[in-house]
Amino acid sequence: MRVRVRLWAGLNVYRQDRLSDFDLCLEAGATVRALLMKVNVPEEMTAVITVNGQKAKLGHELSDGDCVDVYPPICGG
Amino acid sequence: MAFGYTGKYAVVDLTSGSVTTESYDKQFYRSYLGGKGFVAYNLLQQVRPRTEALSPENVLVFATGVLAGTRMPGFSRVVIGGKSPLTDGYCESEVGGSWGAQLKRAGYDALIVRGSSPTPVCIVVRDENVSIEDASELWGRTVKGTCSTLKSKLGKTTSVLSIGPAGEKLVRFACIMEDERDAAGRGGLGAVMGSKKLKAIAVTGSKPVAVKNAEELNKIAAWFAANFRNNAPSAALNTSGTPGLIPGLQASSMLPTRNFRAMRFDGWRELAKLGGEWKYRVVKEGCWACPIRCKLSFIVDDGAVGGSQVAHGPEYETIGAFGCALGIDDPLTVLRANVYCNDMGLDTISAGMTIAFTMDCVESGLVQDPELIRLGVRFGNSAVVMPLLEMIATRSGIGDLLAEGSLRAAKAIGAAAEKLAMQVKGLELPLHEPRGKTGVGLGYAVSDHGADHMTAPHDPLFSKAGAYGLETMECIGLDEPVSSVSMDEKKVRLYYYGNMWWDALKCLGACFFCVVPRGLLPVHMVVSAVSAATGWDFGLWELMKAGERAGCMARMFNSREGPCAQRDILPERLFSRSENGDYDGINRDEFYAAVKLYYQMRGWDPNTGIPTKAKLAELGLGWLA
Numbered sequence: 001m002r003v004r005v006r007l008w009a010g011l012n013v014y015r016q017d018r019l020s021d022f023d024l025c026l027e028a029g030a031t032v033r034a035l036l037m038k039v040n041v042p043e044e045m046t047a048v049i050t051v052n053g054q055k056a057k058l059g060h061e062l063s064d065g066d067c068v069d070v071y072p073p074i075c076g077g
Numbered sequence: 078m079a080f081g082y083t084g085k086y087a088v089v090d091l092t093s094g095s096v097t098t099e100s101y102d103k104q105f106y107r108s109y110l111g112g113k114g115f116v117a118y119n120l121l122q123q124v125r126p127r128t129e130a131l132s133p134e135n136v137l138v139f140a141t142g143v144l145a146g147t148r149m150p151g152f153s154r155v156v157i158g159g160k161s162p163l164t165d166g167y168c169e170s171e172v173g174g175s176w177g178a179q180l181k182r183a184g185y186d187a188l189i190v191r192g193s194s195p196t197p198v199c200i201v202v203r204d205e206n207v208s209i210e211d212a213s214e215l216w217g218r219t220v221k222g223t224c225s226t227l228k229s230k231l232g233k234t235t236s237v238l239s240i241g242p243a244g245e246k247l248v249r250f251a252c253i254m255e256d257e258r259d260a261a262g263r264g265g266l267g268a269v270m271g272s273k274k275l276k277a278i279a280v281t282g283s284k285p286v287a288v289k290n291a292e293e294l295n296k297i298a299a300w301f302a303a304n305f306r307n308n309a310p311s312a313a314l315n316t317s318g319t320p321g322l323i324p325g326l327q328a329s330s331m332l333p334t335r336n337f338r339a340m341r342f343d344g345w346r347e348l349a350k351l352g353g354e355w356k357y358r359v360v361k362e363g364c365w366a367c368p369i370r371c372k373l374s375f376i377v378d379d380g381a382v383g384g385s386q387v388a389h390g391p392e393y394e395t396i397g398a399f400g401c402a403l404g405i406d407d408p409l410t411v412l413r414a415n416v417y418c419n420d421m422g423l424d425t426i427s428a429g430m431t432i433a434f435t436m437d438c439v440e441s442g443l444v445q446d447p448e449l450i451r452l453g454v455r456f457g458n459s460a461v462v463m464p465l466l467e468m469i470a471t472r473s474g475i476g477d478l479l480a481e482g483s484l485r486a487a488k489a490i491g492a493a494a495e496k497l498a499m500q501v502k503g504l505e506l507p508l509h510e511p512r513g514k515t516g517v518g519l520g521y522a523v524s525d526h527g528a529d530h531m532t533a534p535h536d537p538l539f540s541k542a543g544a545y546g547l548e549t550m551e552c553i554g555l556d557e558p559v560s561s562v563s564m565d566e567k568k569v570r571l572y573y574y575g576n577m578w579w580d581a582l583k584c585l586g587a588c589f590f591c592v593v594p595r596g597l598l599p600v601h602m603v604v605s606a607v608s609a610a611t612g613w614d615f616g617l618w619e620l621m622k623a624g625e626r627a628g629c630m631a632r633m634f635n636s637r638e639g640p641c642a643q644r645d646i647l648p649e650r651l652f653s654r655s656e657n658g659d660y661d662g663i664n665r666d667e668f669y670a671a672v673k674l675y676y677q678m679r680g681w682d683p684n685t686g687i688p689t690k691a692k693l694a695e696l697g698l699g700w701l702a
Contacts, residue, residue, distance in 0.1 A: 009325050010313030013306070044543030045309065048328045055328075072309055073537030073544060074325040075595050076509055076517070076530040 142586025151591025182282030241422025344406020397508025398429025
């Protein structure tokens with residue numbers, strides 16, 4: 001299946017290609033945790049993950065066409 | 078002083094017209110370090126208790142840190158202090174750019190301004206030569222006009238701190254601008270300059286700062302330049318500046334909306350365009366020696382902000398204050414408001430939040446002012462922003478009341494309005510939601526200068542094992558996850574240590590965006606940099622103690638003004654559930670127990686919130702007992 005991934009607020013530094021908005025192919029039924037491993041973003045550096053705009057846990061199973069947004073902790077400034 | 082510091086302050090008395098130089102010994106510098114330490118020390122020494130903030134007896138202190146003017150990125154901020162006309166207490170506000178670096182390179186660690194002039198003046202510093210010059214022709218001019226006149230006279234490399242017409246009109250939240258873009262925004266120090274008839278301070282410094290070990294300092298600066306793009310918080314700032322916070326805050330339900338009624342804003346995508354992906358071309362700018370360049374400007378070539386020009390982009394706080402806090406989703410309105418506030422010299426946070434308060438009062442039926450009704454003041458109406466700002470900046474019509482700030486305006490309107498004024502000690506809340514990060518709320522309450530979001534790193538950085546805050550701050554004892562919404566002893570300790578660290582950085586004139594846990598530079602490199610600059614056998618213990626000492630002095634300043642603990646409070650709204658139910662209200666009993674515990678952890682009296690004699694003695698502040 002194919003999902004859209006958006007890495008916000010600098011999380012793309014963990015990717016060699018530095019892409020922050022891209023499509024990703026995953027095996028059917030893959031979870032958010034599996035997605036993070038595949039895109040090389042450490043779990044502990046994330047604060048909020050949404051799937052199609054709804055907050056999702058690491059064990060959430062993804063579906064074809066999902067849009068996954070990954071955010072780090074947001075501090076002030 | 079041989080290395081790092083110049084060892085000298087310039088002292089300008091505007092009443093007598095005199096300029097003198099003062100110097101201090103090594104012991105003084107090791108105790109107070111610089112920045113906030115110098116500010117708090119000098120305010121305690123030179124401002125008598127219960128001095129009227131807008132009187133000649135108030136004093137302004139402009140203090141740099143030991144690394145200012147060197148190649149170290151993010152260590153050339155100037156900390157400006159005085160008694161605040163908005164809070165009637167201790168006030169500090171910092172600004173980046175290059176003014177601090179220039180002052181140091183001119184030969185001064187700090188500049189102190191006393192008294193007031195009968196006619197408008199500016200202070201001109203050209204290396205060690207400090208003079209008071211006539212500024213009659215600058216009075217009434219905007220910040221942009223003032224900067225351009227002074228730079229054409231003194232040279233393009235001159236850095237200017239100035240006030241706009243709002244400071245001249247004594248608007249209680251007038252700011253001090255650094256050149257045309259950056260602001261020492263909070264607490265109304267621009268009005269203090271206005272009360273002294275001091276329009277600007279122009280500084281040109283040409284002498285390199287002498288450091289003990291330039292090789293080590295250069296090594297740290299080079300490491301920073303080589304690595305910041307691999308660090309997520311720094312890379313984010315490099316890409317989108319602080320506007321890049323908006324999507325994450327919305328996703329976390331922490332985007333203060335309609336005067337903190339709600340925590341999510343449907344129009345966030347429009348506001349996020351101010352992070353650079355908009356119809357206007359973006360130019361990035363930065364501060365002295367810093368490669369991050371987190372400041373965005375827009376080339377507005379369609380006349381939308383008045384003629385083709387570079388429009389300095391708003392920081393996140395400004396977008397929050399003129400965007401979601403007002404229920405407004407139009408980025409152009411926010412950009413125009415930012416440009417206007419910068420030019421008139423208004424603090425964007427207090428200005429936006431005072432307008433939010435006004436909208437809330439009108440919608441709640443507490444104000445029936447015909448002018449406000451005619452304008453159509455209500456949440457979401459972007460057409461009212463510019464007229465209201467103009468009325469505030471010029472103190473015309475109801476703007477004269479709003480120029481007093483939301484607390485004073487609320488007191489004039491009535492008791493019910495006070496509940497809608499989102500402020501602490503008179504300083505309007507920045508755009509961070511304490512119901513979702515309670516440590517920020519604790520900071521708002523106990524900060525001596527009022528509601529400030531930059532008194533300690535925010536809770537989410539420490540909320541799960543392995544998080545960046547825990548990974549980088551383990552060396553000061555922050556090694557255990559703490560929930561963002563708890564209000565227990567672990568949270569109090571987290572805030573206490575975080576606050577001490579950030580006060581220590583304020584003594585160094587550091588930018589939090591460059592240093593852990595908000596940026597890249599690790600704790601041990603900060604300590605090494607101070608050692609390299611000074612040649613001292615310097616350590617983390619000494620640095621943290623300097624932060625604690627500075628915070629303690631700020632509290633002692635306020636203890637002379639009246640009761641302290643009674644002012645360490647939060648606006649009522651934060652104790653109730655937000656409108657869309659994302660977070661519960663803060664538990665009042667837990668909150669006030671946490672405040673008391675915080676006092677005790679710091680060695681302050683649990684009932685009065687004032688440092689004990691023992692704590693003062695321990696910090697070498699026996700002279701304050």
